[in-house]
Each structure stands twice: as C-alpha cells, then as structure tokens.
Amino acid sequence: MMALRSVTVPPDGGDDTFRRIARSCLAQGLHPDEVVFDADGTGSLFEPAEPRDAPTILMPRRFVELVSDVVCHSAEDRFALLYRLLWRVQAGERNVLEQAADPDVQRAQQYAKAVARDVYRMHAFTRFRERMIEGRPMFVAWFEPQHNVLRKAAPFFADRFTNMDWIIATPCGTAAWQDKSLHFGPPVARPPKQDDAVLDEVWSTYYRITFNPARLRVNAMLAQMPKRHWPTMPETTSMPQLVRTARTRVKEMEQRAPDRPPRFADVLSERQLGAAGEAPPPWEALKEAAHACRQCPLHAAATQMVFGEGPLSASMVFVGEQPGDQEDLQGRPFVGPAGQVFDRALAQAGIDRGAVYVTNAVKHFKFEPRGKRRIHQKPGTIEVTACRHWLRGELDLIRPKLVVSLGATAALSLAGRPVPVTKERGSIQSWSGRAVLVTVHPSYLLRLPDPDVAAAEYDRFVADLRRAKLWCERAEQ
Amino acid sequence: MPLNTLQKLEILADAAKYDASCVSSGGDKRNAGSGLGSVTGQGICHAFTPDGRCVSLLKILLTNFCIYDCAYCVSRRSSDVPRARFSVEEVVKLTLDLYRRNCIEGLFLSSGIARSADQTMEELIRVAKTLREEHQFRGYIHLKTIPGASPELIAEAGRYADRLSMNVEMPSDAALAALAPEKSAVEIKRGLARTRSHIDAAAEPSRGSARPPRYAPAGQSTQMVIGADPSTDLDILRASSNFYASYALKRVYYSAFSPTGHASPQLPNHATPLVREHRLYQADWLLRFYGFSLPEVESTLANGMLDAAVDPKLAWALAHRDAFPVDVNRASRESLLRVPGLGTRSVDRIVAARRHCRLRLKDVARLTSSLARVRPFIVTPDWRPKSLLEDATLRHRLAPAPQQLALAL
Numbered sequence: 092m093m094a095l096r097s098v099t100v101p102p103d104g105g106d107d108t109f110r111r112i113a114r115s116c117l118a119q120g121l122h123p124d125e126v127v128f129d130a131d132g133t134g135s136l137f138e139p140a141e142p143r144d145a146p147t148i149l150m151p152r153r154f155v156e157l158v159s160d161v162v163c164h165s166a167e168d169r170f171a172l173l174y175r176l177l178w179r180v181q182a183g184e185r186n187v188l189e190q191a192a193d194p195d196v197q198r199a200q201q202y203a204k205a206v207a208r209d210v211y212r213m214h215a216f217t218r219f220r221e222r223m224i225e226g227r228p229m230f231v232a233w234f235e236p237q238h239n240v241l242r243k244a245a246p247f248f249a250d251r252f253t254n255m256d257w258i259i260a261t262p263c264g265t266a267a268w269q270d271k272s273l274h275f276g277p278p279v280a281r282p283p284k285q286d287d288a289v290l291d292e293v294w295s296t297y298y299r300i301t302f303n304p305a306r307l308r309v310n311a312m313l314a315q316m317p318k319r320h321w322p323t324m325p326e327t328t329s330m331p332q333l334v335r336t337a338r339t340r341v342k343e344m345e346q347r348a349p350d351r352p353p354r355f356a357d358v359l360s361e362r363q364l365g366a367a368g369e370a371p372p373p374w375e376a377l378k379e380a381a382h383a384c385r386q387c388p389l390h391a392a393a394t395q396m397v398f399g400e401g402p403l404s405a406s407m408v409f410v411g412e413q414p415g416d417q418e419d420l421q422g423r424p425f426v427g428p429a430g431q432v433f434d435r436a437l438a439q440a441g442i443d444r445g446a447v448y449v450t451n452a453v454k455h456f457k458f459e460p461r462g463k464r465r466i467h468q469k470p471g472t473i474e475v476t477a478c479r480h481w482l483r484g485e486l487d488l489i490r491p492k493l494v495v496s497l498g499a500t501a502a503l504s505l506a507g508r509p510v511p512v513t514k515e516r517g518s519i520q521s522w523s524g525r526a527v528l529v530t531v532h533p534s535y536l537l538r539l540p541d542p543d544v545a546a547a548e549y550d551r552f553v554a555d556l557r558r559a560k561l562w563c564e565r566a567e568q
Numbered sequence: 569m570p571l572n573t574l575q576k577l578e579i580l581a582d583a584a585k586y587d588a589s590c591v592s593s594g595g596d597k598r599n600a601g602s603g604l605g606s607v608t609g610q611g612i613c614h615a616f617t618p619d620g621r622c623v624s625l626l627k628i629l630l631t632n633f634c635i636y637d638c639a640y641c642v643s644r645r646s647s648d649v650p651r652a653r654f655s656v657e658e659v660v661k662l663t664l665d666l667y668r669r670n671c672i673e674g675l676f677l678s679s680g681i682a683r684s685a686d687q688t689m690e691e692l693i694r695v696a697k698t699l700r701e702e703h704q705f706r707g708y709i710h711l712k713t714i715p716g717a718s719p720e721l722i723a724e725a726g727r728y729a730d731r732l733s734m735n736v737e738m739p740s741d742a743a744l745a746a747l748a749p750e751k752s753a754v755e756i757k758r759g760l761a762r763t764r765s766h767i768d769a770a771a772e773p774s775r776g777s778a779r780p781p782r783y784a785p786a787g788q789s790t791q792m793v794i795g796a797d798p799s800t801d802l803d804i805l806r807a808s809s810n811f812y813a814s815y816a817l818k819r820v821y822y823s824a825f826s827p828t829g830h831a832s833p834q835l836p837n838h839a840t841p842l843v844r845e846h847r848l849y850q851a852d853w854l855l856r857f858y859g860f861s862l863p864e865v866e867s868t869l870a871n872g873m874l875d876a877a878v879d880p881k882l883a884w885a886l887a888h889r890d891a892f893p894v895d896v897n898r899a900s901r902e903s904l905l906r907v908p909g910l911g912t913r914s915v916d917r918i919v920a921a922r923r924h925c926r927l928r929l930k931d932v933a934r935l936t937s938s939l940a941r942v943r944p945f946i947v948t949p950d951w952r953p954k955s956l957l958e959d960a961t962l963r964h965r966l967a968p969a970p971q972q973l974a975l976a977l
Contacts (some may be wrong), residue, residue: 099780104827120650128635148925159660162593186924189921189923189924190921190922190924190925191917191918191920191921191935192917192921192925192927192931192932192933192935194934197934211612211652215612215613215614215615216611216614216615218670218671218818219668219669219670220669221668230668230669232670246972247606247608250599250600250606251599251600251604251605252600252604252668252670253599253600253601253602253604254600254602254603254604255668257606261927262886271628287669289665289669290664290669290671292573292574293573293662293666293672294666294669296574296577296578296581297577297581297626297666298584298615298617298623300577300578300581301581301583301585301617301623301627302582302583302585302617302618302619302621303585303586303617303619303826305617305824305826305827305839306617306619306621306824306826306842307619308618308619308842309955310618310620311616311619312616312619313620314620315613315616315620315622316615316616325613326615326671327615330618332616333617334618337618341826341827341839343829344827344828344829344831344837345827345837345838347827347829347830347831348831349649349831349832349833350644350646350648350830350831351648352646352647352648353645353646353648354635355645358644359635359645360637360645360646363750365662382754384796390741390812391740391741391810392810394754394757394758394760394761394814395754395757395758395761398755419814420761420762420764420814421761421765422761458813460809460810460812460813460814460862461813462812462813462856463812463813463816464813465813465814482791484586505862548914558597
C-alpha cells in the first residue's frame, strides 16, 4: 500500500504557499493520491522541506490566475484540487483548463467564481464609518467575507480612496491604508459600532426612498444581497418594513383619486394657451410644415426632417435623393460622405456651394436597422410622391434658372416618371416648365469598385456641373 | 419653513426612482490619483432594493419643479407632490459624503424643467463640473441631457459625464404627443443624434499627437415607459431597433409603468406586469447578442405581444422545432445560441470544451445551468430527444410554473 504523506497548510496560505508546497511535492514525485493536504494543521506527520534544487514550475498563465483565486477559497480540498490539476499540467495536459466539462476543472472554476464574487461583494458591501482619530478623519469598516479575500480585495480600496485614511477589519485580518501605504495586520476584535450620520440617516433614507413598492421581488434581491451581509449594511434595517408594506402602499396609490393640479400648473397652462407668435415668412413656414409632415411613415424612424439649404435668391437648385446617416443626425443636406464628394466636385466646377440651394427629393432618411448601423434604403414611389409637395414648394419659392437633378430618385420626383439617368445625363430637360439638367448622384461615384472607372465617372460628373454653370450664366445674360 | 437636506432627499430621490437605469458600467477605467474615486469598468452594485434592482449611483433630481405636463411623470406640473430644489453644493456634498463611505459609485443626476431646457442643462453641468474640478471627483457621473438644450451645452455635458442619457419615454411619436404635449419626439431624437455625433468624434483615431477630447466614455442610453400607452411589444422592439441603429446606444431601458400615488386621469392607474418588462429585455438581448432578427422575434408574437408564459427564445424554438435538435459536438456557435437554456457563456464553454473531447450528456450538464431545458433540443453521442421534441406537451413542461414574484421575507 502507498504511504500517505500529510502536508500542513496554513489557514491563510496564499498562492506563494501553494507554489512552495507544490514545488516540493513535485520534486519528490509525489502523486496527488499520495499527499494529504491538512488544512487545520492537526495530525501532521510530514512537512516536506523545500529542496534547494526544486525546479521552478512553469505553469500556463491561465493556471496561475486560477491558482491565485482558488487558494483564497475556504474549502478544505482547495490545495488537493489544485495539486491534482497541476500534476496533470506537468504530465502534459497543458490545456487541461479548457476542458470545462472535466469535474476537477469545473470544481476549480466554481471555487474561483465564488472567490471573485466574494471580492466583488467586499468591494460593494463594505461600509465605512467616519471617526476622528488624533484630529484626523479615519474611515473604519468591519466586513465579514466568506472566503479569505482580504488581500485580493484591498487594492481596490487603495486605488479608490487613495487620499483617505482607512481600515477594514475582518475576522481573518485587517487591511489599513495610512499615509498612502497598505498594511495587512492580524485579526482584531470587532470594533464597537460608531454612529455615522451619513450612513445611518442619509444613506438609509436614500435606500428606503429609491425602492418602488410596485416592483417587489424579494428573491431577486436575496440572491444578490444575501442576509449574512446585512448586519454591516445599515440600509437593510428598513428591509422588513419595506417588504411588509409594499402591497398596501401600491393598493393605496392605485385607489387614490387623480390629483387636483396645484395653482401654478393652471397658471402655466393658461399662459401656454395664450402664447401665439407671429406668422413666419413663407420659406420658414414651409419648412415648419414639412417638420410636421406625416404623409408617409418615414418620420417615425428618422431623426428629423432635413430641409433644403441655401440662399432663396439662388439661380441653381441641386436636388438629391434623401438625407443619409450623417444628414439625418445633423439635420442638414449633403454633409455626409456623398456630400463631401459633391462639395469637391462643385469647387472643381467653379461653383460656390454658398451661392446655390441644395435639397433632396425625399426629406426623411429611409433605412433598415442592422445592429448598430443603419442600412440606406432607396425611397420608393410612395415616399417620393408623398414628399413631392415640399420640393415643389421650395422650387416655387426660389424659382431658379436651372435645377440639377442628382440621380434617379430626384429625376423621378422632378419628371413625375421614371427617367433612365445614365441615358439622359448631361441633357437639359423641360419638366413642368422647369429647366432640369440630369446627372448622377454623387453617392454613385462612391460605390464604383474600379478606381479607373470611378475617376472617369467623377470627371464626367464635374463636366456636367460645368455645363450647368455655363447654362445658368448664359440664361442670365 | 425651508426644507433641510434630508427632507429634500426624500422628495428628490422619490421623484428620480422611476428611471430604471442605475448602472456604473463602461467608461474608461481610472484610479483616484490625487483625487477621490475610481471607475472599474464593469461597475459595482452597492446594494439591492427589495425588487432586486441594483443601487449603484445616487439617483436624484436637482429639482422636481417642472413646467411640463407629461402624464406618466410624477413630477408633471399638474401633480400635487411636494416640491423641492437642491442647491449645487448640496448635491456635491451628498455625493462626496456617500462616496467616501463606499455606498455609491457616483451620481446620476436628472431634473425637472423648472424654467427652460437650457437653464436646467446648465445647472446639471454645474454640479458635474464642480465635482470634477473643485473636488477632483473621479467616480462615475451619469447626467441626463435635456431635450431642446442647446448644442453647446450637450457638448459640454459630455466632458464631465461618463454617461449621458435622454429618455425617449414613449415608443411612438403619437403616444408622446398625446401624453407629453410639451415634449417633441424630434427634439429628443435630435438630442440623441447630437450626443452620438460627439461620441463618434471622440472615438475617431487622432490625427497627429492631439487626442480627441474625452466625451461620455460610457456612452449614452435611453428609456421607454412600458404600458402607459397602447403600443404593442412589436412597436416597442421596432422602435428600440431603430434607436440602437441610429444613436450608438449602450442600452434601451424598458420601465414598466407603475402608479405614483399622483395619478393622471389620462393613464391606467395600475402597474404594468413586471413580466412584460422582463420579456422585452429578453427579446432585446436576442436581437443584440444572439443573432436573432426582428422578423424572427416577430414570428413568435401573438397580436404584437411577446408570450408572457415562456421566454422568447423558447417560444421561437417551440415554433421552429424543425431547426432542432442540434448536435452539441458539431453545431455552429450560431445554432447553439438558439438552444433554449444555453446562454452566451455556456455556448463559449461548450465550444472550448468540445475541442478536447466529445461531449456527452453529463458533460453538457456540467456546462449549463439547466439540463432539463436544454435536453429536448440537443443531440449528444449518448442522447437523442426524438419523441421529446415532437411532444405536444413540451411547451407545458418547459414553461415555468407561474411564480409568486413576491415572497415573504
């Protein structure tokens, strides 16, 4: 029969202790079944001294992290479990931790999770009470963790309350931060509770008030904030009462008759009824009316109606398809990627964007939501027809010499019928008594995959714009 | 007699409690340095109210005086609640006092519109600015942005806040117009759009050495009140899909309407069942993290409403039994995510574990929290759910018994 070796594990043994013991056991070739890790230190028969030549153990990074969590667990078998896993790693199972379905791996991961949760709860549920000690404010807390997590949890408080002096006492040790350095000490007796008005009054009041009694779900609360932490959390004093009275409070609220409005409410309501401004000028009135347009469903999903922009005395009006993502966000036409191409081409054709009026055939952005993005959708005949009223209104007010129709949607709106843009581009049409130059939409230039074709098409676009400019200049003479 | 701070807190925390959001997650991690406070990234819940909701931030209004008359809101002008107003200094002191005692991660500040949108926004910013600049407060700050506030103020708010939010309140423009006559859906969407543009600009890779200025590193969120208007779940999910796509939102919060004790004659005076809110969150998760499309979720709805008895993923699986069973050892991650009872974590664990060995049923049991739920939909070398999956009573057997949501303590 195999001789069992017993190893004493100190109760607060951290990952250093585990590493020292494990190295020694491995150096002696002790199989996990041959070692007993004795957590309470009684009946120790044998403590392996660390052999000088014990080789350094190389552990995968994930394993090192797991060890540092699992050693904090209060379970007695934590060292045995880790040693079993380490043995397998050394025996060649480098990826043992990825076998999540393995019973040992699963248990180790449960321990690590429990420790991480305990650290989290210590960060969350520790409550400091302020005391004056030798004329300096000192923040004192008593906390009872489930596992041995004080050392793991303390740095968080140092990072957060760097400029305060504080002490956290637990049944298994204390952590103190004074003059910006962290000290760990032995356990102390639980200090008597000191009054702290902020905790006992302000915080407890806030906790009581922020609960909406219509939402009682006691089990959900207990799962997150187990009762064992309540004694050190002053806000939980009101818990029994909150739970007991919730239903009657809701019933009372449901039965209350509607409020009589206070006097200032009536005064305000009257004032708002009386407020009516002067009628705005025609273009502003048209724009305002367009903001309220519900002729098609596009307004529901879009941010805002995007109206045309530019001087009302412009001799040229450019009509695009519809606002895109950026136009919808900013509320201005042609400011997105296509707008940038458009601006560049205008400048190259010698046209000042500030001197022309720029608008769209459809005034709301039509898109399909796809996760965090919006996919542009071509407006259909319904939207174009519904929106034609606004474009006509703009054109009737401005009465430009020439309208430049950018792309098929603009042409559809202006001509009142589908127009083959590539065939008729560059030509000047007379639609509803308006001179219209037909060309492509600048976004078309962005979609061309072949750079040579794109460059050629861009030049043709600039040429169309030059033609428009020339035509306008002649018409003005 | 003027109210003291504690009395004001009672009024202004009560008015703020209907906002569902209380998270302190996201944002850039930072330590106190020479100041006070830190941000850990994942957020911390310092307490839980008896409904299991996280208390992470001091959530209060600066004032509950309001010139608006939104029917669903306890602070609307026609409501007969006691009114109060904090000074900037009072909010700053409350925040710091509670923070030093480790009660909160920071501040979530909102406000009634006492005079105008701009004046309110300025006050909110002043609190955040005082905390940051005079007290070197480095904890979490969530500010409400006010619909209609000027673009300059929206730009300034993001310099001090970790998170910004503006509530859309209602799933449709029509509902908003009916219940919140002074609010404009377009103003709200414009506000969200402005914040998104700032967030985008701050995320742009920097040209040259200058880093773009920090702007609301924890992003923006919004909230809809559920059950105050007749919108269906489908209306709500459509609206939130549009919002997620349009405004780079971290979260859309769904807040079940509940009576406030100051009823408006326009509204039902009973609470929306919490299960409706819960199902909406589950559907929202399916759309964002489980690869479901809106039409797929839509296919499980009856009259536009999610099934209250079973969660939407189970509802989808029961309606699409031909898509099952899936082979745990072979199926793609996408197909595994469709199995009722398998969450993203369980799926990740399965995908990692099956590289090393063929998973049997007992292995799957170790990797998931509820084998009973999963079993009818999967295949392992030692398990095949033939008759189970065709079983007409499957729904009945998997639907959880109606739970008593409130149990005696």
